[in-house]
Amino acid sequence: MPPADQAEGVEAWFGPAPDLAEWASASFIDDAAPLRNPDHEHLRSASIGFLWTNVPNAKKGRMVIGTAEPGAPQGAMGKWGRAKATLQVTEWFGMVPDFIITIDASWWLQASDAEACALIEHELYHCAQDRDEYGAPKFNRQTGRPVFAMRGHDFEEFIGVVRRYGADAAGIRELIEAAEAGPEIAATSIAQCCGTCLRA
Template sequence: MLDRNTLRRPMPPAEQVEGFEAWFGPAPDLAEWAKATFIADGAPLQNPDHQHLRSAAIGFLWTNVDNSKKGRMVIGTAEPGQPQGAMGKWGRAKATLQVTQWFGMVPDFIITIDASWWLQASDAEACALIEHELYHCAQDRDEYGAPKFSKQTGRPVFTMRGHDVEEFIGVVRRYGADAAGIRALIEAAEAGPEIAAAEIAQCCGTCLRA
């Protein structure tokens, strides 16, 4: 269960959040807190689903820039640390330079958090958002479904992960949970939250890209 004295989640600098200029700032304390709270062995809210991230480099950013997509507010995103998408050689070099200036290297993943939302969020909502973004940070799998590791470094090969479930309510209503492949989701919901109830649905920019 949540314990405020145990969590002591970090906060963004108020002067930057309230400033008029667009701001993105590295959040090393948030990165350390996330690993110490959810990932590390013996963490107070340790989740074995994140075990592969123990060797991952995850860069966290605060921002005060409002964001929305498909008419929904975006309060967090997870993305690869290496700039992606179609861009020229200079564009990729500039983007890589910016990432390196933020973190001192190119991390495996970058998680960006809406600092204004974070300041007013409950501990349960904040934890739910961080874990949601961490779930997007996955270890790749080979053609047999086994976790992939780099032959050169022995480290996990990382990739972005979508949701476990994406289905129409009508299919479930007409054909049942097994037909839609969501039996495990329903059982987890019926069991109730292990940590605390929170509402962050449809606020992840990573999800809304689909």
């Protein structure tokens, strides 16, 4: 849990969440994890830094409660800007992790267990191992470590296309079958609250 005084404070705050990182790995990634998800197996060798924040965030008119992003600073910034961003990340985590997941601490304090699990897994799904042109997992030739990348959603389609032409035409048959089978853990509602998703 984030510190309540920081989560509800008026000063903008970002703070490392090593306990949340440990819990996420122990819950979803490790071999003995009670909610182990084989879809996250590639993350066993990834370093993932978690941050709490109390800074309200919205994109495209929707509240953002979590984001996943590469650990190394991205985007167009000058040499000093990149150096400052890298220094900040290193001060938070002691190194530059493969991924950083940021969670809205105020939301987390009122979330149900199922909502919290759903959000963390959603963000973990954005953290992927890169693939080559043949679809095989990529590895760094010098280190042998996996090459990591951000992952988009499994599908994006208009409801009207599905309504008019069916799930097969839209390529979402597996999604519909998964929905019809019902939730494996619990029903939740975190749709449209991920900042990573809203970047597109």
